[in-house]
């Protein structure tokens with residue numbers, strides 16, 4: 001492979017990298033809430049039911065915003081079941097994952113957890129089996145000062161001050177036949193419009209995310225999105241949601257590592273739809289993109305993996321990640337950074353035990369391979385994404401055509417230049433030169449490398465650090481340029497000091 005180069009100029013900026021692209025997701029699903037972030041009987045738990053080992057691992061992940069309570073679960077959820085005295089909350093059979101839900105964790109517990117971990121809360125209302133008015137009442141419960149029915153209910157439940165939830169999703173994957181209360185697009189728009197108007201009338205300060213189509217493979221792809229944005233307009237739909245789960249079902253790693261080319265395309269297609277709607281409406285305003293579910297998920301998809309058979313917190317969607325999944329997770333984030341002008345929020349689905357970077361058992365917490373990839377980028381948040389002029393060899397992938405061996409993104413943050421780079425080549429190292437035209441690079445700050453000779457390597461309870469980042473020190477500076485050798489199949493996060 002020839003030398004790869006990334007040429008940058010600190011004035012050639014794409015846009016601010018919104019901290020909210022480092023979001024996460026917690027759903028009442030499997031062992032995500034119960035046995036995940038809420039385990040009141042565990043000896044390590046605080047009075048909010050959060051274990052100290054889980055708390056520490058989540059803190060290090062530098063997550064900014066968390067979506068709750070689903071997912072598919074949201075479309076059958078009645079928020080009033082999850083507030084008030086815990087002993088009087090109803091135990092119900094929920095239909096999204098066929099599990100038993102005790103409602104012991106609900107709105108107040110979630111917002112308290114967010115405060116503890118410095119997360120912004122993001123709630124998804126039920127537009128499946130719920131009513132627009134129920135959604136509006138939830139906004140009152142959370143966000144209004146005392147003096148009215150639902151706000152007073154919150155005060156009685158122990159939260160005198162409003163919970164201040166700034167972002168709300170208008171349902172979840174409503175184009176999907178699997179969704180409770182799934183409807184054709186016009187019917188969804190009727191529900192979403194009614195809910196959005198009442199929710200914003202109740203608290204004009206909130207931002208709303210309308211349901212986009214739930215995956216590029218869906219027959220609704222792009223058309224549904226355009227329709228929804230047209231009907232709701234940017235006043236009611238501040239954001240349109242994108243979802244994406246990927247995997248290597250074919251066992252073709254070269255093709256799998258190219259998959260994020262199609263993530264770029266997904267973002268650009270929905271962005272084109274948003275721009276088209278804004279142009280047609282002759283509006284200076286537009287709807288932005290909220291990638292509120294994304295991850296690798298292809299193994300834990302059998303009937304047993306998704307059906308709770310009436311149990312309380314059964315292990316569902318218990319995906320074990322390997323090293324190549326970590327590279328793909330890193331590349332998702334690089335794609336969001338490259339589209340910083342339009343992608344404002346993104347939520348890794350999910351955070352604990354369910355398609356998650358963290359697994360728990362009675363004795364501890366396991367950081368999966370994808371944990372390290374996510375943290376390497378999220379711990380370097382802040383700054384402006386830069387345009388890159390890249391020169392590099394490419395290969396032909398089965399599904400995605402020509403794909404560059406290098407996948408990268410760059411952020412300028414004051415005096416610091418952060419460059420993220422994946423070498424997709426499975427056998428050859430890549431010589432990479434990074435040159436910033438207007439400012440020389442004169443020092444290297446703490447940088448990290450994630451690499452492994454085996455794409456299938458996993459972290460296990462017996463061997464929990466098989467896949468983990470290491471300090472990356474072999475970074476040369478020559479006349480203001482940076483030279484590094486990226487090992488085959490590796491991901492580097494470089495923090496560089498500019499002169």
Ligand code: AHR
Nearest residue numbers: 070071072073172173349
């Ligand atoms: O994250 C798991 C599920 O995937 C979510 O509940 C749903 O929205 C999506 O289909």
